[in-house]
Amino acid sequence: MAASTNGTEYKIIGTRPIRHDGVDKVTGRAKYGADYTFPGMLFGKVLRSPHAHALIKSINTEKARALPGVKAIVTSADLPKLADKMEAAGEQAINLNHLSMNILARGKVLYDGHAVAAVAATSGHIADEALRLIEVEYEVLPPVMLVDDAMKPGAPILLDSLRNKEDGPDQQTNVAAHMQFKRGDVNEGFKQADYIIEREFKTAMVHQGYIEPHNAVGIYNADGHATIYCSTQGTFVVRSLTAAVLGISEGKIKVVPAEIGGGFGGKTTVYLEPLSVLLSKLTGSPVKLTMTRAEVLRATGPTSGSTIRCKMGATKDGMLVAGQCWLAYEAGAFPGSPVGAGAMTILSPYNIPNILVDAYDVVVNRPKTAAYRAPGASNAAMASETVVDELAEKCGLDPIEFRLKNASHDGTPQTVGPPFKKIGMIETLEAIKNSEHYKSKLTGPNRGRGVASGFWFNVGLQSSATINVHTDGTVSVVIGSVDIGGTRAAQAMIAAEVLGVDINDVRPVVADTDSIGHTDVTGGSRTCFATGWAVYEAAQDIVRQLKERAAKLWEKKPEEVVFANGMLSPASGNGVKPMSLKELAPRLARTGGPIVGRATINARGVGPAFATTLVDLEVDPDTGKVQILRVTVAQDVGKAIHPAYVEGQMQGGTAQGIGWALNEEYFYDDKGILRNTGLLDYRMPTCLDLPAMETIMVEVPTPGHPLGVRGVGEVPIVPPPAAVANAIYRATGVRMLELPMSPPRLLKAMLKKRAASDSQAAAAD
Amino acid sequence: MVHKVIVETTINGDPVELLCEPRQSLLEVLRDELDLTGSKEGCLTGDCGACTVIVDGRAVCSCLMLGAEAAGKHITTVEGLANGATLHVLQQKFLEHASLQCGICTPGFLMSAKALLDHNPNPTEGEIRYALAGNLCRCTGYDKIVKAVVDAARHGVGASQHGKVPTESTAEVTRDILEREKR
Structure with missing residues (x-):
């Protein structure tokens, strides 16, 4: 019998049976999208822009079409032009015109890797050769890569028709939207504060990093019906978006879900699926497209880099009285960053009477961002949880005690207004406070321990x-x-x-x-x-x-x-x-x-999720390399149906958060070309980079759900960057305000601090 | 038109004669010519390990080897890991420990782990992490994968030789590895 927190005894829920698809997956029999083949199948490849920002003057496919084995070539001229209409796509809404322009560039390329044309041929190698024979004439434009630059007056404009409400209908802009959330009066709030901390943070664009590249097999039949086999997080989204992009009715498309090799939000939209159907329609054969790793990094949807200013005030006895935040997120080439979510999560773990949050969605010459595990929340928590840590120190309080004093609980108003129902923020803090890990002593030079909390809505x-x-x-x-x-x-x-x-x-x-x-x-x-x-x-x-x-x-x-x-x-x-x-x-x-x-x-009645993460680490004083020594994550999981897979979500999210904290970043050169397009240089954690991961599942059932289930997948990625930053501070005395905290960045910060203390010592002499 | 070459090799214990283009990787040959799609493509640059197979006793990224180079070699893929309908102890332990989430990296991890245990039936946790560092998993954070391999060594492969996998603290494992890297 597995005991539950709501007094119900379960026979099966709470146990750890072997998954039903397990044998298929350990024997290599499970069929992922790229594993499908059909008689007469052709192979498709996509030609991608070598420029970050350029006008397409002409595309000549004549030589490519003449190559033996080439069966069809398509450009945006083969897609219907769509109106600026928003279509629901799972968690987000997508502008169909922008979606179409992302699948094949129309008149202009907006990022390195932007799709320009697609080829179907009798083999992948021949399709690759054909790509080299397509002649595209570009007029290169200056790119704009960072939100701070893109928001300046006179910045290069990506989308001629983009406007926002504040600047009016006559003003071209890269700012797609400004959102504001407000409660109380922050100015009055800051007047009550004994301590105020204000910091500016920069975080780098990062990728979900699923191991399986995107894929799709499209089969268009002469009767007008099409079937798509692909690895996606949402078959119905693939169906509706493909239908919209191709201008055919949804009912004529069947989407068959292949096994999926990771997604983390990145496989909730379409890239190859409409191309596979279009190429199949033109050739009469099944067409398979798979991306290379470089294509995945250059041209799918990573999550936003950001600039975040966070100012918080507390009284001497450690009560938060005001929080003011300013967030600007890279949307990529088309509007739609998760900055709204960032704004609504940034102060949510705490009960703060006066808040003001401004959020800006900004287009830049980077790939259009897609969802990534608690989209927007990790960047935001890096800022707020670092500032909270500083305030706790100012007040002379243990960081967990400080958080407990201010923690959101049942009835605390959310950033968006309505109060929280039953939530487990306090329970996760208590769980960490009572853990063997927290009670243990961390000894040794260059070592530090950090804690941070995180919030995610769930849907x-x-x-x-x-x-x-x-x-x-x-x-x-x-x-x-x-x-x-x-x-x-x-x-x-x-x-x-x-x-x-x-x-x-x-x-x-x-x-x-x-x-x-x-x-x-x-x-x-x-x-x-x-x-x-x-x-x-x-x-x-x-x-x-x-x-x-x-x-x-x-x-x-x-x-x-x-x-x-x-x-x-x-x-x-x-x-x-x-x-x-x-x-x-x-x-x-x-x-x-x-x-x-x-x-x-x-x-309805979704139960939001909270997590608190504790990290021990050691910093190499000569190189700035961080080794994670121990991690414990406590999370409110509502009711764990299969605890092993709940732990797996907590461990996996934590690992991604640590990668985000320490190494992962999109590195663009001054021409806006992505320079780390492989997994050697886009450095994700290996099993040597991570320790065993301890998990504490706290079960605060979601009211209204028949089993008390609460979503568990996303929130564990939220606290790690700040927890690591706070631990680095304890180890080195350096407050890192930039992600990733890679060896060169951390070393530079440590050297700067040493130089400052040396000159102080010299002055004292 | 590229001319194909005839390659005679041994795959999962059986002699195989195949035709492939000289430019085709072993991974491409396994997947596209022989329908052995258990080996997965994650990067084609040897960074992710999803395509790991065992070639003459060594774990190899099959994306970094040409199909033509398979001539005369003995190759084991994930399809050859189980003994008929009986799972290999590593496969069984991966299932018991919930070591896979999406499962795309699993075949590669199983083959790297098998290559390790074949040579060293009683590895330390540090040795296991070192041997698996060429395989990327983005779902699990590796914890349950490492535990499965430790368990497989303790109760399966290594049991007859020694019986117990030494457990170390994470700090010890890390120090162990850092010192090895320095040497």
Whole structure:
């Protein structure tokens, strides 16, 4: 029995069964998008801009078309021109015109790697040769790479038609939007403060870094129907966006979810899918496109670099009284950075009476950003959690005590207004405070310990689930949420728990877009919350029907049948033997036919997530290299369905956060060309860079959810950059205000500090 | 038109004769010519390790080796890891420890771990982390992967030889490795 925090005893929820898709994945049998082949299949490749910002004067494909084996070449001239219309795409909305212009550049290239043309040929090598034969004439324009530069008057303009409300209809701009959030009066608040800290932070653009490059196989049939096999976080998003970009109706596209090799938000939009269908339509053959790693880094959607100013004030006794933040995020070439989320998360862990947050979405000559695990929140927390750490020090308080004094709790107003319901910020702080790690002493030179907290909203959105009862008493759970991290197992566990069947008698199935109702992306930490809820309701639908069938057999009314502990029995005992689902299943034909349970949901009442991360590290004083010695993360997980995969989310998010903190960054030269397009130079953590990762799951159930589930995937990436920065401060005395805190940056800061203290000492002599 | 070459090699214990272009990598040959798609492409530059196979006892990135170079070699891919319907102890431990999330890096990790345990059935945690450092995983933070390999060595591969994997603190592992790097 697995005990739960809400007093319910579960048989299956809270245990750690082996995932149903596990054997396929350890034997190499699981089919990812790039593993699909079809008879007569062609291979597609994409020609990409070598310039950060340029006008396309002409494209000549004549020589390329003449190459034997080349079957089709497309440019933006082959796509319909779309209006500036917003289309919902999971967590975000996408401007369809911009989406189309990102898939194939129209008149202008806006970043190094921007797609210009696509080729289909009989082999990938021939398609590559054809790319070299396409002649594109460019008129190179000056690029603008940083938000600070892009916001200046007279900066090069990326999009001629971009306007914002404040500057009016006549003013060209790179600022796509300005948002403001306000509570109380910050000026009055700062007047009450005994200590005020104000800092400016810069964070670098980083990539999700999934190991599997994007892929798509498109098959267009002569009857006008198309099928796409691809690795995506959302089959229904691929369907609607591909249909919109190609100007065909959604119902004519079926998207089949391949296994997906990581996404972290980066696979919630389309790049290759419309091209695969278009090239298939022109050639009559299936067309497969896969990206190289360089293409993934240059031309998919990383997350924003940013400039953030954060000013916070506290009274002597450690109460936060005011917070003022200014955030500007790189959107990439088209509007739509996660700066709004950054603004709404930056002060959320704390109950601060007076706040003012300004946020700017700014276009620059970089790839259009996409979602990345708690989009926008890690940059923001780097700023606020560093300032909080400084204030705690000023007040002479332990950083956890300071946070506990100010922590958001049930009823604290959120940045957007309405108060938090049941949340676990305080519980994560208490968990770290009581951990063996926190109580242990960190000794040795150049070592430091840092702590930081983080917040993420999580989302609900739409899901569908179908459960089929088979004649041998096994059941299949059909869902539309693709499985990136073990969610099939969790869905099966929910069904098994409700139906009282063995976990191995449940087969979870991820279905294509024709075979399941609309289901939004696997993202926003929503799969166990929302799809799990739908599966729970579908299982309840089965229970209702089982009662009806048993009632028929026992010649009773359905309401006279009870279902408990997996057994159906009459409410009033009269010697009838209770029956399990397994015993009733073979008798369904005689009691009315098969049983199918169904449920759909547009999930409300999302439980937001908090995490607190504790890091020990050692800094090499000669090189500035940081070695992480120990990490513990405490997270409010609501209710852990499959604890091993919940821990996995916490560990994986922490690892990505540490990479973001220490090494990862997009490095552009002065012409706006990306110089680190491989995984040797875009340096993600290896298992030598990281220690064992300790996890503490705190369970504060989400009210309203039948199982108390809270999304767990995203929030663990939020605290690590600030926790690492705070630990570096304890180790070296240096406050780092820039990400990543790579060896050269940290060494420079340490040398500067040493030079300052040397000259101070000299002056004292 | 490039002329293809005939390559005679041994894959997962069976003799194989195949035709490939001289420019095709071993990874491309395995995936596109032989339908052995268990080996994955993550980077094509030898940085991610998702394409790791074992060539004559050594873990090799199959994207960095030409298919033509497979001639006369013995190659093991993830498809050859299980013994029929019985999983290799590493596969079993990866499942038990929830060592995979998306699973794309898993074949490469399994092959690197197998190459390690074949040579050193009783590695320390530091040696395991060192041997797996050429494989990138973006989902797990490596914790559960390393635990699975430790467990596989303790209860499976290494059990008959020594029986126990020494456990070290993270700081010891790190120091161990840093000193090795200095040497």
